[in-house]
Amino acid sequence: MDSYWNHNVAFHDLLVADVKKRGGRVLDIGCGEGLLIQRLMPFATHVVGIDPDEEAITRAQKRLGQTSNVTLINKDFLTLPVPDQDERFDTITCVATLHHMELRTALLKMRKFLAPGGRLLIVGLSANKTILDFLISGLLVIPIRLMDRLHGGVKHVGVKIASPKESLSEIRQVTCEVLPNAKIQRRFYYRYLLIWDQEMEN
Structure with missing residues (x-):
């Protein structure tokens, strides 16, 4: 499968545009079968992809071949x-992966992997727990289905999935404590976008 579209891929252009401006070393956490890495690698000096799913890493290796500026880690x-x-x-990218890990622990560790001045970009999923959560999700059903049809349907690419545990409000609270001044925006396709910049060292 050379290319495809789904609710995660919908955010690739945004992530690639950011890396294109910044360059440097990139870590893609939960890289799956490597489509985002394939799109990032022309604009980075080196891209490291990590995923605990051995089958997904094998598929990423087939997709990316012997690319000199890419390293894949099955852990x-x-x-x-x-x-x-x-x-x-x-830059660290993390698309539809944070909810597979313990939230606070994962954010703390991501922070430690960022270079001074580095940027964390998370496209995440949250659980519906409040009336507002359910209302917004309900209102989005028809527009999202229309967009899915416009793009030819959502492609399931055989990677492991899990249901999110924390609501967006809970994610905001933990993020505020761990990543001061992070920005979190509710986005289309039942996703949110988290952006945090590591301060430069004095």
Whole structure:
């Protein structure tokens, strides 16, 4: 499967545009079968993709081939040692993966992997728990179905899925404590976008 579209891929252009401006080293957490990496690698000096799913990494290897500026790791991100300062990342992307991990632990670790001045970009899913959550999701059903049909339908690419546990309000609370001044926006396709910039060192 060379290319496809789904509710996660819908955010790829945004992520690629950011990396294109920033360049440098990129870490893609939960890289799956590598489509985002394929789109990021022309604009980065090096891209590291990590995913605990062995089958997904095998498919990513087939997609990306022997690309000189890409490294794929078949491990759980939370088990990785924190890299040395000169091996940290200018950008970290994480698409539909954060809800597979313990929220606070994962955000804290991502923070440690960012280089000074680096940016964290998370496209995430949240659970519907409040009346507002359910209302917004209900109002989006028809527009999203129309967009799905416009794009030829949602493609399921055989990666592992899980239901989100935290509401957007709960995610905002933990993020505020762990990543001061992070921006979280509710977005289309039942997703949210989290952006956080690591401060430069004095």
